[in-house]
Amino acid sequence: MKNSSSVNRKKTAVVGGGWAGAAAAVTLAQNNHEVHWLESSRLLGWRARKVEVRGKNLDNGQHIMLGAYTSCLKLLKALNLNNEQCFLRLPLQMIYPEGSGMQFIAPHLPAPLHLAFALLRAQGLSREDKMALARFSTTARWMDWQLNIDCSVTELLQRYQQTENLIKLMWNPLCIAALNTPPDRASARVFLAVLRDSLGAKRNASDMLIPKLDLSALLPEAAARFVEAKGGQIRLGAMVQGLEKVESNRWQISCPSLEMGAMIYDSVVLATPAETSKRMLKDLADDQAIVDTSPAEFPQDFEYEAITTCYLQYASSTSLKRPFFALVDDPDQAHWGQFVFDRGQLHQDQSGLLAVVISAAANAIAIDKDLLVKQIAKQLADVLHMPELSQPLWHQVISEKRATFSCTPDLQRPLNRTSHTGLVLAGDYTACDYPATLESAVRSGIAAAQFLL
Numbered sequence: 001m002k003n004s005s006s007v008n009r010k011k012t013a014v015v016g017g018g019w020a021g022a023a024a025a026v027t028l029a030q031n032n033h034e035v036h037w038l039e040s041s042r043l044l045g046w047r048a049r050k051v052e053v054r055g056k057n058l059d060n061g062q063h064i065m066l067g068a069y070t071s072c073l074k075l076l077k078a079l080n081l082n083n084e085q086c087f088l089r090l091p092l093q094m095i096y097p098e099g100s101g102m103q104f105i106a107p108h109l110p111a112p113l114h115l116a117f118a119l120l121r122a123q124g125l126s127r128e129d130k131m132a133l134a135r136f137s138t139t140a141r142w143m144d145w146q147l148n149i150d151c152s153v154t155e156l157l158q159r160y161q162q163t164e165n166l167i168k169l170m171w172n173p174l175c176i177a178a179l180n181t182p183p184d185r186a187s188a189r190v191f192l193a194v195l196r197d198s199l200g201a202k203r204n205a206s207d208m209l210i211p212k213l214d215l216s217a218l219l220p221e222a223a224a225r226f227v228e229a230k231g232g233q234i235r236l237g238a239m240v241q242g243l244e245k246v247e248s249n250r251w252q253i254s255c256p257s258l259e260m261g262a263m264i265y266d267s268v269v270l271a272t273p274a275e276t277s278k279r280m281l282k283d284l285a286d287d288q289a290i291v292d293t294s295p296a297e298f299p300q301d302f303e304y305e306a307i308t309t310c311y312l313q314y315a316s317s318t319s320l321k322r323p324f325f326a327l328v329d330d331p332d333q334a335h336w337g338q339f340v341f342d343r344g345q346l347h348q349d350q351s352g353l354l355a356v357v358i359s360a361a362a363n364a365i366a367i368d369k370d371l372l373v374k375q376i377a378k379q380l381a382d383v384l385h386m387p388e389l390s391q392p393l394w395h396q397v398i399s400e401k402r403a404t405f406s407c408t409p410d411l412q413r414p415l416n417r418t419s420h421t422g423l424v425l426a427g428d429y430t431a432c433d434y435p436a437t438l439e440s441a442v443r444s445g446i447a448a449a450q451f452l453l
């Protein structure tokens, strides 16, 4: 005989196996939903996933998180993954190789002392730069890191009279890394929200966390084990084609690649990319002649920005003085790299492997891959004063053309709820004060699940 909890169990489909889908699936499974988690590709994690290259688990892109990513960290904890196992935790820092920029590192002191000391001890910044940075942080704190009227990051920096040096070495790289959008097109409001949780936050929240596990192992695979342990199912290679509302507010999902074909669910989380979710909602409205009187679900279309990660393998004895460095990018000098990570300090089996990140990478993607690798290797050899870096043993370039949406001023992002009972949206693109990040994806997945609970 079925017990009462299994009789009352709601059946929910989570469509999309990225981090938003993972967060939704876990939250629903924790709350006694029978979850069917459907992913079109053969691997969970999608924009944050492992990629096997020459027998090593690399990532589709080097990721970095902040101590302020509380939803991600809580979720990992619920899945029994502890911080030390998952991350190398470093204090907030922006350190360039000697002689090529500045050195800014927050000491282990309570906020805002950590910032004041970091500023006092910063190298490569003039007195004028330090005063401008202090002025920025004091004014932003006074404004509670908010802006009534959004503008571009470049405009904000002009308004706060930031120096050229500070813009080049601190603000522009931070903006590109955090929002993956060039400062002249990036939203100042979202940038301030990220700064609130880094420069303006408690010291712990401002810490930088670099994954020590591959990105699929970090969350999605642990989430899948959890969902299965709670009686749910994971289906890979399951391309959902559409949805249909059936009797008593239930949902039929069509997924011909699965033996289950069309399945009926009490509720559905659409954790697919924005365009896919938008199309499914539109097809639904067209099919069922629904005249939608609620606010438009997708108030505006997104534009996208690329990210390229260039992996360069050297002799296993090669290592950097730090786990990562910021680099001055200057396309005029064919210096494309913005950050370089020493993967050997993060993953036991990756000694001698460096990962160079290029965000907002449209220009870099346009040039020939072999030439790009050559130019990046030369940039590393020059700025790190390590001539051996000009000749990698092998390389792998991974470009994600639609890595994140362009985070432009006043961008209208959809809500989790839709005008249909039992159907919610999840993804890094839904309304949130963060740019497209792992944290916004996880927050969105949890919020979507909570709507259904």
Ligand SMILES: Cc1cc2nc3c(=O)[nH]c(=O)nc-3n(C[C@H](O)[C@H](O)[C@H](O)COP(=O)(O)OP(=O)(O)OC[C@H]3O[C@@H](n4cnc5c(N)ncnc54)[C@H](O)[C@@H]3O)c2cc1C
Pocket: 015, 016, 017, 018, 019, 020, 021, 038, 039, 040, 041, 044, 045, 046, 047, 048, 060, 061, 062, 063, 064, 065, 238, 239, 240, 241, 271, 272, 273, 276, 307, 308, 309, 400, 402, 403, 404, 426, 427, 428, 429, 436, 437, 438, 439, 441
């Ligand atoms: C190279 C790169 C570097 C990044 N760096 C950082 C970083 O340093 N820090 C940070 O916080 N964030 C970073 N991000 C952003 C972060 O990875 C994303 O914000 C996050 O992974 C988005 O997750 P998501 O679940 O919203 O979307 P997605 O990962 O896109 O998930 C959507 C899923 O839906 C599936 N799907 C699509 N259509 C269907 C269908 N019809 N049926 C079934 N499934 C379907 C897709 O296959 C995919 O798995 C980076 C992203 C990239 C690409």
